[in-house]
Structures are given as C-alpha cells and as structure tokens.
Amino acid sequence: MASFRFAVSVMPKEGILDPQGRAVETSLPHLGVDSVHGVRVGRRVELSVDAADASEARAVVERLAGELFANPLIEAWSIEGPVPARAEGAATGAVPVEAAR
C-alpha cells in the first residue's frame, strides 16, 4: 500500500455566472490594473489516497471529483497527479503537485 497525492481543480462551467470572478474583476481598477479580464474563481482540493497502485488511487479521486468536489451541472473539474505524497500540511502554500511540475 502506498500513498498518492492529488489535486482537484473545480471551476464554474463556461456560461455559468461567476459572481466571485466578476467581483474580483470589478475591483481591479482600484489597484490601478485595467489590463485584466476574464477572471474566474474556482476551488482547489488537495488530498492523499492510500491505494495499491496509482490507477486505483486515481479512480477514487475521479469518483470524489464527480460526486462530491464538483457539481457536474454547474462545475467542471480537472485532476492533477499522482505525485509522491508529502506530509499533509507540511507545505506552506506551495503545493506538492505544483512543485513536481
């Protein structure tokens, strides 16, 4: 049994109103930035899965992504990983999967 680390990114689907993204965008002029558009705000879930192999672990993540992390009616998701697991909470902001790229 090994541990596999994944990250699931969940974004509002195309065409779904994203009021958070819109709010961020409308605040940008206050920072003196007027060159940015198309802001979308989503969610990122990181998790470790104990499994016999990577494909078994990924199957668990895929199930969770579709049933729990995202609502398929309004959200799209993508899965990154697996990458070798690190101690949970060890990284401060820096995401293992990002570091592994």
Add this chain to the structure above:
Amino acid sequence: MRIGVVVFPGSNCDRDALHASALAGAAATALWHETPDLSGSDVVILPGGFAYGDYLRAGVLARFSPIMGAIRDHAAGGGLVLGICNGFQVLAEAGLVPGALLRNTSLRFEHRWVRMTVEGRDTPFTSAVPEGRTLRMPVAHGEGCYFLPEPELDALEARGGVVFRYAAPEGNPNGSVRDIAGVINERGNVCGLMPHPERASEPLLGSDDGMLLFRSLIESVALAAAANAATSQPRLVGAPA
C-alpha cells in the same frame, strides 16, 4: 398525520418548522440526521440553516448523511418531501429536485421579505393556496440563485415543474433564472423552495402565508389516506394491518 423535520449539524430553522407543523395540526417530530429512520413521518421537511457549515457547497455534505437514504426511499415510495432554503440546496445536490443553487448575483446574503406567485400544476404542497394568491414570505440566503441549463429549463417549465416564482414589487432577490423560487420533481412529491414558509406562520411574524403550505401538506396526506382506504381490500378484524 406526522411531519418529520430533519436536524443536520448546522440546521437552524428546524424548531421553526416543527412549530409551524404543530400549529397547522400535524404531529411534529425532529429527526436526527445520523439515524436512518423517519419515525413514521408522512411528510419529511429538510429545514433551513447551514448544514455542515455550507462547506464545499451548500447542501452537498448533508446529502451524504445517513438519513438521506431513508428520505430517498420515502420519496421513491411517493412520500412527500419539502426542502426549505438550505433544505432545497440539499435536495438539489442530492438530485431529488432538478437544478442547482448558485451564489446570489448580488454576492450578498439576502434577507428580506419577498412575494411569490404559485404556478404549475396542482401539487400536494400548494393545494390549499387560493387561485391567484401571491404569498409573502422572507428569504435569508447567500446561495439561492436557481440555475438549470436552458433546454432543461424549458422542459421543467413545460411539465409544470416551476411551482413558485418571485413576483413584484420586491421581485427576484438572488438572480435566479426566470425568477424561479421553488421547483418540484417530475413525480410531484418532492418540492424545494428558497423562501421560508415556517417563518411566515403567524400574523405576529408579519405574514401567515406560509401556513398555506403546511395546511396543503396535511390535507394532501389526509386525501391520499382516504383514497387508499377506499381502494384497499377490507381486512379481517384482528388481522395484522
């Protein structure tokens, strides 16, 4: 006639719903979400609140509570289920009613009085509402913006699945598509709405329009019981029911 009100961690309108149910004349029972048993409830209400703190998405974690299996079975057997506010979000996440509830377009928690028209076909949830009557009730939510993709929306409207629609003068508080405030499933026994009928249960609260929904439920259960009694075979005295 018994109305069961589910209590999730974070429910906060459960007592109001129990109070309104009792006021309407039902036996009212609180149902703890970890116990997969409905205590013989004829109607199950999923109340307002912030089940599981609304983490991840409003309603999604409550959807996996042990009691939800019993509620699915109840609904599959034709039993009545009403989801109010957070309860509507739970029903939508569980797929028991169509659609999803997004963040309000205002990005604000909207808490105020609204008005709704009652539409669609006759439902067990609205049978006591007089024809043409608009209902005045409060809303209090951050994620009440009803969404369904356009083609499915047309299908929903075509089958009379939109039961409540926000109306003037207050209008739509959250940006819901087509001013939808509440919907019903295809079978017509599971209904969800964002406004709070239980908070409009006595004139003292500013409106008792919400009681029309509770009375509808009680009448509908009584009618269904009478219809069943009329069609069922006579039983021998003393035989198990």
